Amino acid sequence: MKCPHNAHVAIVDGERFILMQNTGKPFEPKLTVIEEPVLDPSNFSAGVRHQDDVGQKLGRTQLDELAHGAAVAEWLNGKAIEGDLEDILIVADPKSLGEMRNHYHAELERRLIGELDKTVTSESLEQIAKIIANA
Template sequence: MLVRKDSKVIAVDGSRMAMFKNIGDAFAPVLELIEEHKNPSLRTSELGTDRPGRSFQSKSPSRGAHEQVDLQQQEEDRFVSEMAQRIEQIVSGSDAAIILVAAPRALGVIRKHLGPKTSARLLAEIPKDFGPEDTEPLAKMLAKHDA
């Protein structure tokens, strides 16, 4: 994939967001960290302590339990939606090409929150899970990726 010099690469997962700038060549990107956000990982007991709900049938003695909500996933989705707002700000304040690399689930949440102008400005959306400290493997993946 051709990653122009000064292009921005944004890597997002449920717990981190990192924005890099390509300071290398178009065919051999070298990524420099510009901005990073981390979601403090809380234990499930800190997120909520409720037990699953119960339902009762009025005509029979049977009972049923409701499925418990995945509080960790809700927290990750909240963080990713906040990062989508940050991506909106980045794209609106810059004319650089933007490449978005995100975990598949995070990419789905981000797509819901991006406006049409921002989505149109994205050079590529890559559904891969790369953390912010994975700079070198991320650069190698971008060099080999077909867009």
């Protein structure tokens, strides 16, 4: 996957959010950590959609994880609207990515260069860069 030089990369799972930047080449990314924002996951609106009995019995309803995904999307929306993000690639576990999509602002969507549905928060920077390059 092409990741332009200086593009931001959001690495997300149900508990962590790390904002990185590609300081390498588009097809040979080199990632640098910019920040790991502390979020206040307060949007539990996903709970309405995940109230089914089957999801609760099988443990698929993790409201805290979904609220975290919503909080990340809201944070990214704010940065996109302020003009602090030009190009953004989002790499998130499938559940978080699905929830985040429900909260994307049009300005964030305009700046989105791609999404990868993978859990990579515990991987090294080099491994994440390889995953992006091979996507």
